[in-house]
Structures are given as structure tokens and as C-alpha cells.
Amino acid sequence: MMAHVIEIQHLQKQFGKFTALKDINLQLNEGEVLGFIGPNGAGKSTTIRTILGLIKPTAGQVQVFGQDAWQNAVTIHQQLAYVPGDVYLWPNLTGGQTIDLLLRMAKRTHNQRTDQLIQAFGLDVRKKNRTYSKGNRQKVALIAALAADVPLYIFDEPTSGLDPLNEMVFQQQVAQLKAQGRSILLSSHILSEVEKMGDQIAIIRQGEIIEAGSLAEMQHLTRNQVTVTTAKPMLELTQQAHVHQVHFKNQTKTSAEFLVADTAMNTVLSYLTQQQIQTLRTTPPTLEALFLRYYDTNQIKAGV
Structure with missing residues (x-):
């Protein structure tokens, strides 16, 4: 020790x-x-x-x-x-x-x-x-x-x-x-x-x-950012547990960005696989994301 x-x-x-x-x-x-x-x-x-x-x-x-x-x-x-x-x-x-x-x-x-x-x-x-x-x-x-x-x-x-x-x-x-x-x-x-x-x-x-x-x-306290494109529309993406801030990048809902809790990543990947993943990028949580969990933007600007 x-x-x-x-x-x-x-x-x-x-x-x-x-x-x-x-x-x-x-x-x-x-x-x-x-x-x-x-x-x-x-x-x-x-x-x-x-x-x-x-x-x-x-x-x-x-x-x-x-x-x-x-x-x-x-x-x-x-x-x-x-x-x-x-x-x-x-x-x-x-x-x-x-x-x-x-x-x-x-x-x-x-x-x-x-x-x-x-x-x-x-x-x-x-x-x-x-x-x-x-x-x-x-x-x-x-x-x-x-x-x-x-x-x-x-x-x-x-x-x-x-x-x-x-x-x-x-x-x-x-x-x-x-x-x-x-x-x-x-x-x-x-x-x-x-x-x-x-x-x-x-x-x-x-x-x-x-x-x-x-x-x-x-880092488990924050969420991974996921950017994904699929062959099939992700119609039920917003209904997946622990998925947040979903933003579809096209009308067919085959391209999206969202946040997902680390503990739910396997479940979400399983759903995305069913929609036939074409591209996938995940960004691990950063210290900034953790920090922003506790300090809103106005507080940070005032403090800095």
C-alpha cells in the first residue's frame, strides 16, 4: 500500500x-x-x-x-x-x-x-x-x-x-x-x-x-458519445434504456449521434447490430464531461 x-x-x-x-x-x-x-x-x-x-x-x-x-x-x-x-x-x-x-x-x-x-x-x-x-x-x-x-x-x-x-x-x-x-x-x-x-x-x-x-x-459516472450509421432505420433507438440526447442526422434515421451510459453499451450495441451497422465511432467520457456534470456553463465561465 x-x-x-x-x-x-x-x-x-x-x-x-x-x-x-x-x-x-x-x-x-x-x-x-x-x-x-x-x-x-x-x-x-x-x-x-x-x-x-x-x-x-x-x-x-x-x-x-x-x-x-x-x-x-x-x-x-x-x-x-x-x-x-x-x-x-x-x-x-x-x-x-x-x-x-x-x-x-x-x-x-x-x-x-x-x-x-x-x-x-x-x-x-x-x-x-x-x-x-x-x-x-x-x-x-x-x-x-x-x-x-x-x-x-x-x-x-x-x-x-x-x-x-x-x-x-x-x-x-x-x-x-x-x-x-x-x-x-x-x-x-x-x-x-x-x-x-x-x-x-x-x-x-x-x-x-x-x-x-x-x-x-x-468515467462510469459519465456517458459515451456514439456516432453510428446503419442499413436499417433505428426506429426504436430512443426507446433503448440509458440512451440520451439522440440526434438523427437524416430523415431515414439511419445516421445518428447519441449518449449512452457505459453500463448499457453492450445492450445498445446489440440493438444496433440488428439494424446492420455500417460505421460506428464511440468516444469515451472525458474529464470535461464529468466536470460539466457538477458545474453548469455559467458557473464555469464565472469561475474561470
Whole structure:
């Protein structure tokens, strides 16, 4: 059984009368990537701040490496690297000076790995921070964090401001860390990012974890999309159990798109076979489909 690098039990956090976190239960195992998703304001950053020991829980337990996150924050911080979503840097320092300073503050040194990361992200370290775009400020923090040789990395909206090429570089770096047995907590509202990298996924809404597990475990909660053409009309397609949102693409009803629950796929395929399948394409459920189960479009737009 894998060890819990982070273990949160019944975490609650109140700010005055406002309850930011209601009853959070979360685990990150050794050597895994945990994708922590939800729109801004759902409670992701508040949860991370309790993990980092920056704020004290109102109730519940937060343990990192088996130690209380609030009481042992200094010791725990020696074993992790953290990148926030909004990076603020000393305006008169260059990017290179800032990276070295961040490393020294964490009792680490600039080494070959640091230089490789600077090259990979294409950062001009000679420029002063005040001239940097948001994306370049993010690169400075990412390089300093990824250069650290630690067992735990915490990224809170890490690719905010990065272009697609640098997003890919970040994903490659996370894959390397995972291959080395490191643990990564990745907080994001970018579903494709989490889907590519996450071993485990936790969805948070209004301060509560509403779904958690591997993507494979959670995909049964969503529906496969099916596109099919048949020789015979699919006159009884809408009457099949667990078939939803049927859209016929021609008047003869020999071409259709629809959604079907994973558990009903065999039954539906049996019916389609009777209608003499000519072409068939199935698309497995995605993280986006699962996410949309809990957040309507207006909520997502407001959160992002």
C-alpha cells in the first residue's frame, strides 16, 4: 500500500461567518499526480494554504509526510516546492538573480538542472522582473521549484500565463518527476491539463470534495458519445434504456449521434447490430464531461 504524502481528514475552514471549506477529505499518495480541480473560488487555494501551514484549520486534520501541517510547517517546507498561481517578484532583480535567491532561501543551489530548465522554458534571465510578462514571471517560479530535489511539489494554477509550448514543457517536467517517484499536487481549472497528467482527480465545489478517484474510476459516472450509421432505420433507438440526447442526422434515421451510459453499451450495441451497422465511432467520457456534470456553463465561465 502506497504511503500518504498528504492526508486531509474532515478539514473545515471558516473566515468569520463564511465557511470556505466544509468537510474536505483528500489523499495524495507517493509517486502520484493528484489533479485538484474546480473554478476559482471553489476552495482550491484555501486547501493548499492549509497544506502549506499558512493558515490554521478551523477543524479537521492536515498531515504532510505524517506530520501536522500547521505545527510542523517549517520542517515540512524543507521537503517540498511550491508555485502559486499569481507570482510576484522583486522588480529590480533579474530573472536569474531571482531564481538564485529563491533557491538560496530554500537552502538549495543553482546547478546543471537549473540551467537545463532555463533553456527548456526559454527564459531570458538577464531581464529585470519588472519587464516580464505574467508568463515569464510564472517561468521564474516554475524553474526555481522544478530545480529543487524534493519528494513533494505543489502547483497552484502553474501554467497561468504560459503559452502552449511552455505548457507542454511543464507537462514533460511533471512526467519526469512522476517517473522519479515524486508526488505532485496539481491545482487547476484547465481540464485538459489535469486529464493528461493526473493519476487521481478530486473535484471541489463550494468548499466540498464532490468526487474523487482515478479518472478511470470516475468515467462510469459519465456517458459515451456514439456516432453510428446503419442499413436499417433505428426506429426504436430512443426507446433503448440509458440512451440520451439522440440526434438523427437524416430523415431515414439511419445516421445518428447519441449518449449512452457505459453500463448499457453492450445492450445498445446489440440493438444496433440488428439494424446492420455500417460505421460506428464511440468516444469515451472525458474529464470535461464529468466536470460539466457538477458545474453548469455559467458557473464555469464565472469561475474561470
